[in-house]
Amino acid sequence: MIFEGLSEKLQNTLQKLKGKGKLTEKDVKEAMREVKLALLEADVNFKVVKDFINRVTDRAIGSEVMESLTPGQHVIKIVNEELTALMGSGQSKLTFASKPPTVYMMVGLQGSGKTTTCGKLAKILKKQQKNPLLVACDVYRPAAIEQLQTVGSKIDTPVFSMGDAVSPVNIAKAGIEQALRQGLDTVIIDTAGRLHIDDTLMNELLEIKSAVKPQEILLVVDAMTGQDAVNVAEQFHEKIGIDGVILTKLDGDTRGGAALSVRAVTQKPIKFVGLGEKVDEFEPFYPERMASRILGMGDMLSLIEKAQSNIDMNKAQELEKRMRTQQFTFDDFLDQLQQMKNMGSMSQILQMIPGMGGKQLKNIDVDDRELVYIEAIIQSMTKAERINPGIINGSRRKRIAIGSGTSIQQVNKLLKQFEQTRKMMKQFMDMEKGMKKGNKFKLPFPGM
Amino acid sequence: MNEQQPTSFFNKLKQGLSKTTKGFSDRIDSLVNGYDILDDDFYDELEEILITADVGFDMTMELLDSLKTKVRERKTDDPHIVKTLLKELIADALSVGDRNIYIEETPSVILVVGVNGVGKTTTIGKLAHHFVKRGTKVLLAAGDTFRAGAIDQLEVWGNRSNVPVIRHQEGADPAAVIYDAIHAAKARNTDILICDTAGRLHNKKNLMNELGKIFKVVDREYPEASKEILLVLDATTGQNALQQAKVFGEVAGITGIVLTKLDGTAKGGIILAIVKSMGIPVKMIGVGEQMDDLQPFNAIEFTNALLGD
Structure with a gap:
């Protein structure tokens, strides 16, 4: 893949730097060329890239790197730091109005994913014990209202609409009144997608804005947007003023350089990212992680956090004990599988591991259905078989295969994998002991 | 597919593309008019224009290389020639395959x-x-x-x-x-x-x-x-x-x-x-x-x- 090629190249260049005790200006310039290329291929705006490279070069040529023992790593560190600084430091949370209802207004180009994002935002607000109301102000796109209604019913959230014959400004106003009447504390207004250069529609947004006085206007931006992201963000910000950005479709294989461009032009924080079509696939935005992604360094932090939030700590401790005593059974295995499934699809998880984006993953196809078969096979085993797989003989294998709708080969494969897993567990245990001694997750730079 | 009159089609296209076109052709025009000779600065600026149009780094380099070759062949360093040459190159790159949607053969x-x-x-x-x-x-x-x-x-x-x-x-x-x-x-x-x-x-x-x-x-x-x-x-x-x-x-x-x-x-x-x-x-x-x-x-x-x- 083109992007991976670039990050490999970047890593190679920096690898060369690593071997050197001293860096020359030429070394740095060469490395910066690769960084520039990586950023451009990631769709970061040309001007933003230029400024960025100048800043990093100045710092890298300065004394701090020259005197460092590991100049190569130091250069990467600077790149990463500057990138993160550009992206804004720390996580930016939603704000709430002092007097309810808090109104959020979603704006953006056609197809950026506003309506889907409305649903996701509502879901997150519900998790925070809020009662949101969705207001359907997209009266232009055919069936946009129906879409919002369906989204709303999926997450059990009321949707206010007045059809497509009423002006969006009036719908928005009536929506707020409705929220007040029903005692709903947050309102999310879905607006029609529009071109940033369409004055009529932009004025309509302004009218909605002055009619409902939103707490936040959130610009929804497709992560795959190219160089034009700058124009879009600039225009929306200039004409109506935005308070935050939501980046969508980040579950694709785009580098998402648009994030940098938008941030650089508006100076407004990116608050959330959309990671899929399901309502739950929505997360707060972490600048450091995005910096790593743009440079192709994986997203180890997200993975760790995902694992932490989805794995039951008590169960994990119990499992640890079992593993240490080599009593790991198929029941535990099944449990693990289910916990892993909570973390997202296999390919999603793998993508977050640094280096996995590169050649290691090129030939591996991860099929989530594989897991379904495994589950079925384990569930076709008896209790005794799950605890002691050693007793599974030929006729038992045949029964399990029939019971799970798989083949004997598949059952055999699983049994073999299970044995290997048991062995691997032991190795993991040793690793974990090491980690407890204080070497907590160190974000590794691949290839360094 | 090509029954429409070329004039109306072209106007419509131009109108629809006016925003897309504007930034682009304006920038090319001001570039061409702003330089007396074709030097490195000129090509750097052209590179920027192409990249900001999402042409991509590799393709931009390729276009610039072909452009430079063509310029050399013409033995000129007049910036005004660039627009014509660039048009040729882009039209050339886009002229691939059969652009008809097959509706003549039904179903x-x-x-x-x-x-x-x-x-x-x-x-x-x-x-x-x-x-x-x-x-x-x-x-x-x-x-x-x-x-x-x-x-x-x-x-x-x-x-x-x-x-x-x-x-x-x-x-x-x-x-x-x-x-x-x-x-x-x-x-x-x-x-x-x-x-x-x-x-x-x-x-x-x-x-x-x-x-x-x-x-x-x-x-x-x-x-x-x-x-x-x-x-x-x-x-x-x-x-x-x-x-x-x-x-x-x-x-x-x-x-x-x-x-x-x-x-x-x-x-x-x-x-x-x-x-x-x-x-x-x-x-x-x-x-x-x-x-x-x-x-x-x-x-x-x-x-x-x-x-x-």
Whole structure:
């Protein structure tokens, strides 16, 4: 893949730097060329890239790197730091109005994913014990209202609409009144997608804005947007003023350089990212992680956090004990599988591991259905078989295969994998002991 | 497809592209007028213009190299020649393959694929209108059973041009919808069946496999129909569009590209790299939100509109 090629190249260049005790200006310039290329291929705006490279070069040529023992790593560190600084430091949370209802207004180009994002935002607000109301102000796109209604019913959230014959400004106003009447504390207004250069529609947004006085206007931006992201963000910000950005479709294989461009032009924080079509696939935005992604360094932090939030700590401790005593059974295995499934699809998880984006993953196809078969096979085993797989003989294998709708080969494969897993567990245990001694997750730079 | 009068087509195109064109041709003009000779600074600035048009780094370098060679051949360093030469190069890069959508041979089936939010359903609505205007009998298949509201959206478009829509409910098997639509198309002697599909990111293996299943149904049930598989790309998309084209190309055997949302300020420059590296022609471009705003693509006219006369 083109992007991976670039990050490999970047890593190679920096690898060369690593071997050197001293860096020359030429070394740095060469490395910066690769960084520039990586950023451009990631769709970061040309001007933003230029400024960025100048800043990093100045710092890298300065004394701090020259005197460092590991100049190569130091250069990467600077790149990463500057990138993160550009992206804004720390996580930016939603704000709430002092007097309810808090109104959020979603704006953006056609197809950026506003309506889907409305649903996701509502879901997150519900998790925070809020009662949101969705207001359907997209009266232009055919069936946009129906879409919002369906989204709303999926997450059990009321949707206010007045059809497509009423002006969006009036719908928005009536929506707020409705929220007040029903005692709903947050309102999310879905607006029609529009071109940033369409004055009529932009004025309509302004009218909605002055009619409902939103707490936040959130610009929804497709992560795959190219160089034009700058124009879009600039225009929306200039004409109506935005308070935050939501980046969508980040579950694709785009580098998402648009994030940098938008941030650089508006100076407004990116608050959330959309990671899929399901309502739950929505997360707060972490600048450091995005910096790593743009440079192709994986997203180890997200993975760790995902694992932490989805794995039951008590169960994990119990499992640890079992593993240490080599009593790991198929029941535990099944449990693990289910916990892993909570973390997202296999390919999603793998993508977050640094280096996995590169050649290691090129030939591996991860099929989530594989897991379904495994589950079925384990569930076709008896209790005794799950605890002691050693007793599974030929006729038992045949029964399990029939019971799970798989083949004997598949059952055999699983049994073999299970044995290997048991062995691997032991190795993991040793690793974990090491980690407890204080070497907590160190974000590794691949290839360094 | 080419029955329209060239003048009206060109004006419409120019009008639709006016925003896309503006930044681009203005910048090229001011570049050309701002320099007396073709030096490194000139090429640096041209590089910037091309990259900010999403042409991409590699393709930009390639264009600049070819440009420099051509300039050398002409033995000139007058910046004004650059515009003409660049026009030639771009038109050349975009003139690939057969740009007709096969409707002469009926029956035919058009499958429309792409990632989420590029404008597939809207494109189908406009395509239907385009064909109905030519007196063709069209049928639509609501194959996007995933996105909320997608089926209703297609139905609204169908009503606008009086074209029937074959639909199941949300969540139904898209291959089954296509199956029914094919049989309906046969029974009703339809000329063109246009199938919508759910938007899918090209890196989602399972969803791409689902697409394979739809194609199998079409091959098996409708072997007599000539097939057109259109990939819809959003002009605002950056370098990722190339990846989209590659993966969809592998899975779906794309026969043509529809480039949408060219009425914004985005230039859709990535299309150069796509057409060049994959040899798939651009067949239609979307230049607005009205029914008529889907236009057949013509490389030379497009380049003229983009770079100015």
